Amino acid sequence: MKTVVEIKNIHKHYDGQQIETHALQGVSLTINQGEFVAITGPSGCGKSTLLSIMGLMDTASEGDYKISNIDTHGLKVDQRTQIRNQHIGYVFQSFNLIDHLTVFDNVALPLEHRKTSKEEIKKRVEKVLSQVDMLHRKSYRPNQLSGGQQQRIAIARALVGSPDLILVDEPTGNLDSKNGDQVMALLEKLNSDGATIVMVTHDSRYSRCASRQIQLLDGKIVAQINSEKSLQGVA
Numbered sequence: 001m002k003t004v005v006e007i008k009n010i011h012k013h014y015d016g017q018q019i020e021t022h023a024l025q026g027v028s029l030t031i032n033q034g035e036f037v038a039i040t041g042p043s044g045c046g047k048s049t050l051l052s053i054m055g056l057m058d059t060a061s062e063g064d065y066k067i068s069n070i071d072t073h074g075l076k077v078d079q080r081t082q083i084r085n086q087h088i089g090y091v092f093q094s095f096n097l098i099d100h101l102t103v104f105d106n107v108a109l110p111l112e113h114r115k116t117s118k119e120e121i122k123k124r125v126e127k128v129l130s131q132v133d134m135l136h137r138k139s140y141r142p143n144q145l146s147g148g149q150q151q152r153i154a155i156a157r158a159l160v161g162s163p164d165l166i167l168v169d170e171p172t173g174n175l176d177s178k179n180g181d182q183v184m185a186l187l188e189k190l191n192s193d194g195a196t197i198v199m200v201t202h203d204s205r206y207s208r209c210a211s212r213q214i215q216l217l218d219g220k221i222v223a224q225i226n227s228e229k230s231l232q233g234v235a
């Protein structure tokens with residue numbers, strides 16, 4: 001089984017002018033290809049911090065992180081950007097779509113950074129837009145779409161480069177329960193098609209969809225639960 005994420009004893013300190021926060025306090029975690037991991041825990045326990053370190057958006061203060069066997073220690077900013085672009089798809093809670101670009105151009109962005117041919121870009125963008133059931137909206141702009149549709153476009157953008165790892169922060173946080181359920185069903189489907197997913201969520205209904213739940217408290221992992229689904233081997 002290929003290991004996608006290997007985190008060893010990570011700490012993260014934020015040094016403010018008056019207060020210092022120790023957001024992660026010795027987190028170790030291994031995630032294999034094909035897993036669907038949910039990270040849960042109360043507000044402020046370090047979930048987004050852990051996800052942004054996994055996504056190379058931020059660096060740990062101490063500890064080691066390997067993604068797809070690449071040691072990320074001491075890399076320069078442009079090396080980190082390149083690894084992120086090739087290996088990671090990141091879905092933000094607030095979607096982070098670019099308003100003046102069409103749906104198609106938003107989803108194409110990660111490929112534009114890779115010098116992919118126009119023909120290949122069209123093929124791959126249309127494929128992921130069909131996967132998230134949004135091909136019929138490819139010429140729309142983000143502000144002409146519902147929240148659930150925007151989230152699906154953000155997921156398509158994360159998928160388009162066939163990353164080793166998809167990171168999703170509160171995918172249902174800004175959605176009503178109907179749209180939230182649709183987005184979760186999409187993530188479950190992508191996982192059953194082989195995607196490795198790490199999702200942060202407050203919602204225990206959704207964390208139960210994952211094959212493994214990791215509970216954080218005050219910057220530490222306090223419990224890990226393997227769901228019955230994964231014990232039975234049903235993805």
Ligand SMILES: Nc1ncnc2c1ncn2[C@@H]1O[C@H](COP(=O)(O)OP(=O)(O)OP(=O)(O)O)[C@@H](O)[C@H]1O
Binds near residue numbers: 016041044050
């Ligand atoms: N840029 C920052 N500067 C200073 N402190 C920060 C920063 N980002 C996060 N923190 C602190 O680190 C701790 C963990 O924050 P984090 O955003 O990881 O929590 P979270 O578990 O994602 O919470 P929520 O569920 O509310 O999103 C918090 O105490 C927070 O105040």
Ligand SMILES: [Mg+2]
Binds near residue numbers: 048049
């Ligand atoms: Mg958060």
